[in-house]
Amino acid sequence: MSLARSPKDIEKDIANIEHALLTVSEVRSSLKHFTDIVRAEQKGPNFVQSFSDRLKCVKRDLNTLSAEGENLKGALEHAQIAANENKFNWELIKSEAEKEAAEEEIRYREEEANSGKAKELGSIVKASAHHAYKELSSVVLERKSTLTPSEPLFFTKNIHEWLTEKKTDNADLFVNFIKEEQQTLSGSTCRIQIYARKALVADLELEYERGSDTLVIHQYDIKSVKEEKQSWQDSQYLVFQKMNLLATTAFEDMLVFFAREALYNILNWFASYHDLFVSPCQRCHKLLQFDSPQYRYLPPMVRTWAKKQPIHQNEDVPMAQSTGVPYHMRCYTEYRNNHAM
Numbered sequence: 141m142s143l144a145r146s147p148k149d150i151e152k153d154i155a156n157i158e159h160a161l162l163t164v165s166e167v168r169s170s171l172k173h174f175t176d177i178v179r180a181e182q183k184g185p186n187f188v189q190s191f192s193d194r195l196k197c198v199k200r201d202l203n204t205l206s207a208e209g210e211n212l213k214g215a216l217e218h219a220q221i222a223a224n225e226n227k228f229n230w231e232l233i234k235s236e237a238e239k240e241a242a243e244e245e246i247r248y249r250e251e252e253a254n255s256g257k258a259k260e261l262g263s264i265v266k267a268s269a270h271h272a273y274k275e276l277s278s279v280v281l282e283r284k285s286t287l288t289p290s291e292p293l294f295f296t297k298n299i300h301e302w303l304t305e306k307k308t309d310n311a312d313l314f315v316n317f318i319k320e321e322q323q324t325l326s327g328s329t330c331r332i333q334i335y336a337r338k339a340l341v342a343d344l345e346l347e348y349e350r351g352s353d354t355l356v357i358h359q360y361d362i363k364s365v366k367e368e369k370q371s372w373q374d375s376q377y378l379v380f381q382k383m384n385l386l387a388t389t390a391f392e393d394m395l396v397f398f399a400r401e402a403l404y405n406i407l408n409w410f411a412s413y414h415d416l417f418v419s420p421c422q423r424c425h426k427l428l429q430f431d432s433p434q435y436r437y438l439p440p441m442v443r444t445w446a447k448k449q450p451i452h453q454n455e456d457v458p459m460a461q462s463t464g465v466p467y468h469m470r471c472y473t474e475y476r477n478n479h480a481m
């Protein structure tokens with residue numbers, strides 16, 4: 141860990157902090173929309189659907205926030221070291237902080253005037269969101285499709301095709317349907333389990349949206365193959381707790397693609413974890429790295445994933461990022477910062 145932070149690092153830190161703050165405000169706004177729906181006098185016929193949609197937004201934003209916490213780690217460590225040395229200009233910080241607090245207070249009062257008791261309700265909602273979400277995620281809309289019954293279902297068809305293609309080079313991977321694929325008004329849903337021998341088991345609740353040709357992951361859970369636990373509980377193994385956080389960021393990138401490609405991205409990503417405990421990090425070439433007092437030593441638990449590349453003006457530099465490359469969490473963050481990804 142480098143103690144000095146270059147102006148470039150600090151710039152990046154500030155950008156990360158800004159981003160996390162933006163997410164906080166998104167969480168707040170998702171909560172507000174959600175409480176509005178809960179508090180509405182008239183519960184229309186779409187209530188269950190919109191309740192579920194709003195709750196998904198809240199859940200997604202909270203997940204994003206925990207993932208972004210990872211990016212702040214370097215900056216926080218730096219702040220802690222600086223605090224120990226007590227090299228701050230406290231007068232300046234105090235006056236800046238007071239100014240910002242006053243502005244935030246005004247903003248909040250205005251918001252509160254518009255949303256009544258949104259704040260208290262918000263915390264109740266947050267506390268029960270996970271439970272309610274779990275209940276709701278099993279709601280499947282009644283089938284009223286005009287499709288001909290012979291049309292193959294999206295997940296059933298594409299997972300089968302993927303497995304057929306992959307079978308030769310990866311015999312240690314299994315994909316099972318825990319909940320059979322069911323048609324909904326807008327596409328289909330299913331719950332699958334991906335099993336990579338000696339590495340991990342992933343439960344995924346997926347939805348295919350026919351209209352936009354996109355994929356949605358409603359719920360996921362990654363755990364050790366050795367673990368006996370109830371689904372959706374936190375993994376007892378630190379490495380898998382951390383991988384669940386990483387997955388939030390990874391899925392966001394992988395789901396930008398159209399549905400079939402997105403599904404392939406996800407399956408390929410999990411397949412790339414087959415060497416989780418044996419493959420050294422691409423950057424430091426070591427197996428274990430001290431991560432933090434909470435997580436202690438971790439193997440390279442990042443595998444790079446498919447990501448849409450921004451269009452570069454310089455055509456000479458092909459920006460194809462290879463996928464499935466192992467990194468430690470910290471090594472990956474450094475690598476990403478150096479390549480401005």
Ligand SMILES: [Zn+2]
Nearest residue numbers: 421424468471
């Ligand atoms: Zn490393």
